Amino acid sequence: MSDVLPVDPVALREEVKAKYRAVAEEPDATFHFHTGRRNALGLGYPPDVVDAFPDVAVESFAGVGNPFELRELRPGERVADVGSGAGFDSFVAGRAVGPTGHVVGVDMTEEMLDKSRATAASLGYDHVEFREGLAESLPVEDGWADVVISNGVINLCADKRLAFDEIWRVLRSGGVLQFADIANGQPIPEGALKDIDLWTG
Amino acid sequence: MLEDVGFVGVEIGPPVDTFGGAEGEEKARQFEVYGHAFLARKP
Numbered sequence: 584m585s586d587v588l589p590v591d592p593v594a595l596r597e598e599v600k601a602k603y604r605a606v607a608e609e610p611d612a613t614f615h616f617h618t619g620r621r622n623a624l625g626l627g628y629p630p631d632v633v634d635a636f637p638d639v640a641v642e643s644f645a646g647v648g649n650p651f652e653l654r655e656l657r658p659g660e661r662v663a664d665v666g667s668g669a670g671f672d673s674f675v676a677g678r679a680v681g682p683t684g685h686v687v688g689v690d691m692t693e694e695m696l697d698k699s700r701a702t703a704a705s706l707g708y709d710h711v712e713f714r715e716g717l718a719e720s721l722p723v724e725d726g727w728a729d730v731v732i733s734n735g736v737i738n739l740c741a742d743k744r745l746a747f748d749e750i751w752r753v754l755r756s757g758g759v760l761q762f763a764d765i766a767n768g769q770p771i772p773e774g775a776l777k778d779i780d781l782w783t784g
Numbered sequence: 785m786l787e788d789v790g791f792v793g794v795e796i797g798p799p800v801d802t803f804g805g806a807e808g809e810e811k812a813r814q815f816e817v818y819g820h821a822f823l824a825r826k827p
Contacts, residue, residue: 613807615811616808625801626802647800647802647819649821651821652821653797653822747785751791754826761821761824762822763820764822766820767815768815768817768818769815
């Protein structure tokens with residue numbers, strides 16, 4: 584856990600929830616980031632993967648990169664998806680690991696969980712489940728995961744060290760963390776780092 | 785930070801223009817914000 588955090592983690596979580604509640608409920612609205620199929624294709628997801636899913640599975644996708652770019656998942660792997668949102672990356676993972684594998688998506692926003700669970704049921708993805716929880720306190724057993732994925736979530740955690748410590752805990756020895764996130768090439772001024780509104784917009 | 789936690793074999797993918805054409809593009813350009821894929825292993 585980090586000693587000094589730039590913002591209050593609880594206040595930041597509420598701001599993030601409000602933003603992503605809107606993404607779940609109004610996916611066609613305008614946000615400061617791209618969403619949906621256009622976003623997934625722009626980030627390099629293969630068209631055949633994106634096209635394999637109905638609109639409801641991809642319309643609220645708000646990832647910032649492709650966590651499957653540097654390594655493909657393998658059949659039978661157990662995958663934890665940190666900040667699973669409406670579930671698109673969990674469904675992509677579920678398709679890759681197949682019914683002998685298992686995917687646990689974790690998200691803190693009720694509307695996203697409702698949507699991802701309904702979509703999993705409609706897809707018949709019994710091996711993909713969604714649990715309510717935080718990146719900093721994952722509801723996953725120690726050493727359970729072969730792979731942890733995440734997409735655009737760690738940058739929204741006030742305590743990134745704690746989030747990575749949690750990922751470490753749930754990964755088995757020899758397990759893999761493959762995630763996508765944003766990084767800045769220019770330093771962010773201290774005043775901006777303390778402005779919660781800038782974290783989510 | 786990944787290596788501080790204990791991860792090894794850290795790889796970073798090429799940048800993708802996450803915010804290009806979106807409302808957040810101007811701010812992203814200001815701080816050279818891009819998306820990346822990351823890979824790391826727990827020994």
